[in-house]
Amino acid sequence: MLGLMQDQPLLISDLIRHAERHHGDVEIVSRRVEGDIHRTTYRQAAVRARQLASALDAMGLAQGDRVASLAWNGYRHFEMYFGVSGSGRVLHTINPRLIPEQIAWIVNHAEDQALFFDMTFWPIVKGIHDKCPTVKRWVALCDDAHLAKLTEGGAIPNLVSYESLIGAQPSSYEWPRLDENSASSMCYTSGTTGHPKAALYSHKSTILHAYAAALPDVMCLSARDSVLPVVPMFHVNAWGIPYSACAVGCKLVFPGAALDGKSVYELMDAEKVTFAAGVPTVWQMLLTHMGQNNLTLPSLNRTVIGGSACPPAMIDTFRKKYGVDVLHAWGMTELSPLGTLCTLKNKHLSLPEEEQMKIRLKQGRAIFGIDMKVVGP
Numbered sequence: 001m002l003g004l005m006q007d008q009p010l011l012i013s014d015l016i017r018h019a020e021r022h023h024g025d026v027e028i029v030s031r032r033v034e035g036d037i038h039r040t041t042y043r044q045a046a047v048r049a050r051q052l053a054s055a056l057d058a059m060g061l062a063q064g065d066r067v068a069s070l071a072w073n074g075y076r077h078f079e080m081y082f083g084v085s086g087s088g089r090v091l092h093t094i095n096p097r098l099i100p101e102q103i104a105w106i107v108n109h110a111e112d113q114a115l116f117f118d119m120t121f122w123p124i125v126k127g128i129h130d131k132c133p134t135v136k137r138w139v140a141l142c143d144d145a146h147l148a149k150l151t152e153g154g155a156i157p158n159l160v161s162y163e164s165l166i167g168a169q170p171s172s173y174e175w176p177r178l179d180e181n182s183a184s185s186m187c188y189t190s191g192t193t194g195h196p197k198a199a200l201y202s203h204k205s206t207i208l209h210a211y212a213a214a215l216p217d218v219m220c221l222s223a224r225d226s227v228l229p230v231v232p233m234f235h236v237n238a239w240g241i242p243y244s245a246c247a248v249g250c251k252l253v254f255p256g257a258a259l260d261g262k263s264v265y266e267l268m269d270a271e272k273v274t275f276a277a278g279v280p281t282v283w284q285m286l287l288t289h290m291g292q293n294n295l296t297l298p299s300l301n302r303t304v305i306g307g308s309a310c311p312p313a314m315i316d317t318f319r320k321k322y323g324v325d326v327l328h329a330w331g332m333t334e335l336s337p338l339g340t341l342c343t344l345k346n347k348h349l350s351l352p353e354e355e356q357m358k359i360r361l362k363q364g365r366a367i368f369g370i371d372m373k374v375v376g377p
Contacts, residue, residue: 008177009177009178009179009180009203009204010180010203010204010207010208011086011175011177011178011180011203011207012081012082012085012086012184012203012206012207012243013082013085013086013087013175013176014175014207015082015207015210015243015246015247016042016045016046016049016082016086016246017046017175018246018247019042019045019046019245019246019247019249020042020043020045020046020047022249023042023223023246023249024041024042024043024046025041025042025043026041026042026223026249026250026251027039027040027041027251027252028040028041028042028045028075028078028251028252028254029251029252029253029254029267029271030073030074030075030253030254030256031074031254031255031256031257031258031263031267032074032256033072033074033118033119033120033142033256033257034119034142034146038074038075040075042246042249045075045078045079045082046082047171048079048083048166049079049082049083049086050083050169050170050171050172050173050175051083051166051167051169051170051171051173052079052080052083052084052087052165052166052169053083053084053086053087053173053175054166054169054170054173055165055166055169056083056084056087056089056114057087058169059113059114059136059137061089061113061114063087063088063089063176063178063182064088064089064090064182064183065089065090065113066089066090066092066110066111066112066113066186067080067084067089067090067091067092067112067113067114067115067116068092068093068094068107068110068112068114068115068116068135069091069092069093069094069115069116069117069233069234070094070096070103070115070116070117070118070121070124070125070234071093071096071116071117071118071121071141071233071234072118072120072232072233072234072254072255072256072257073229073230073232073233073238073254073255073256074118074141074254074256075254076116076141076162077118077141077233077254078233078242078252078254080116081185081233081237081242081243082246085184085185085203085206086175087173087175087176088176088178088182090183090184090185090186090200091184091185091186092110092112092185092186092187093185093186093187093233093234093235093237094106094107094188094234095188095190095232095234095235096120096121096124096234098190098196100124100127100128102190102195102196103124103128104128104131104132105195105196106188106196107128107132107134107135108131108132108133108134109195109198110186110188110198111134112132112134112135113134113135113136113137114135114136114137114138114139115132115135115137115138115139116139116140116141116162117138117139117140117141118141118257119140119141119142119146119150120257122140122150125138125156126156129156129157135158136158137158137160138156138158138159138160139159139160139161139162139165140159140160140161140162141162142161142162142163143161143162143163143164144161144163144164146161147159147160147161178203180202180203180204180207181202181203181204182202182203183200183201183202184201184202184203184206185200185201185206185237186198186199186200186201187199187201187234187235187236187237187333189332189333189334191332191333199236199333199334201237201336205336206237206240206243206336207243208369209240209243209336209338209369210240210243210244210246210247211244211247211368212338212367212368212369213239213240213241213243213244213338213367214244214247214248215367215368217341217343218338218341218343218367219241219244219275219277219304219327219341220275220302221241221244221245221248221250221275222248222250223248223249223250224250224274225248225250225251225274225275226250226251226253226271226272226273226274226275226299227241227245227250227251227252227253227273227274227275227276227277228253228254228255228264228267228268228271228273228275228276228277229241229242229252229254229276229277229278230255230259230264230276230277230278230279230282231277231278231279231306231307236331236333236336236337237336237337238277239277239304239306239329239331239337239338240336240337240338241277250275251271253267253268253271253273255267259282259285260285260289261285261286261287261288261289261290262289264282264285264286265286265289265290265295265297268297268299268300269295269297269299272299273297273299273300274299274300274301274302275300275301275302275303275304276300276303276304277303277304277305277306278303278304278305278307279305279306279307279308280305280307280308280309280310280311280314283303283305283314283318284314287314287317287318290322296322297322297324300322300324301323301324301325302324302325302326302327303318303324303325303326303327304327304329304341305326305327305328305329306328306329306330306331309328309361310326310328310361312357312361314326315328315357315360315361316357326360327341327342327343327364328341328342328360328361328362328363328364329341329342329363329364330363330364335370338367338370339366339367339370339372340363340364340365340366340367340370340372341363341364341365341367342359342360342362342363342364342365343364344356344359344360
């Protein structure tokens, strides 16, 4: 006998549909590569994601085709997360910090059909476009005016601006009801021998990860949060934060390319960020800037730190000087990426401070959906 409750596939398009319907007026704030601060909402992002999906249909891309991005954290990249995957294509986020030859190899290996890029990465695109025969369309994440300035020294074939690509498309779109095990996004990891290898995520795995990441003993995300993901959207989907954010309806604050301490502080302070996620190097720049200028962040109450081990002194400074709880995490590209996250259990609260610190320095325990086996030497 089969159950009759909630008989529907777990699809990424349902996340943006939920955010539009129940959190439509919540802000998405981005520091753009154009230099300004841009503001939009989940409602507007949902409309533009549908326009992007229609544009991909018009380009003749089939379901399962790969669509690549070379982009920072921002609202247009966010729209790609849903417009590409939601329409049945596979979003292939590429790490722009790799050398151009390796980027070209990855694009060819993935057989990307289109590549969307921030203007910052125009030199990379110019250098590899003639080495990527599968790419039928190059899309600059800007408007026509900025694209004209960008290409004053010469354009490349099949190049269009993002705004002109989606601008002529209708605001309505019927999201396809896909198999939840269909591929949704792809990220190549260089933590391997030989060439980078692809980790391929499904709609189901992404939704389950979004649920797990938002739980109270993980990132504890809610509609009351203002969230700044410093971790890149080109690195394992920004630790799944864009998806969890849609599920709970929190405000999103995207830092773009400006990751220095001063820029990150100004954005966090202006947007009253309560939760942030990133690697220790970025937080060290932030703490240095704050210490040198006698600054505080009264809204920030917790941060997830991963990518490498967080120094004990950094945890101490965040907690004792600024009242920010540091959540140590560990993950892998192959895990979507969260594997473990450290929060104190009730039994730990009565322990002396130094004993609590020993726990905080660890990467924590497995989140729901992760099964682990520790193998000795």
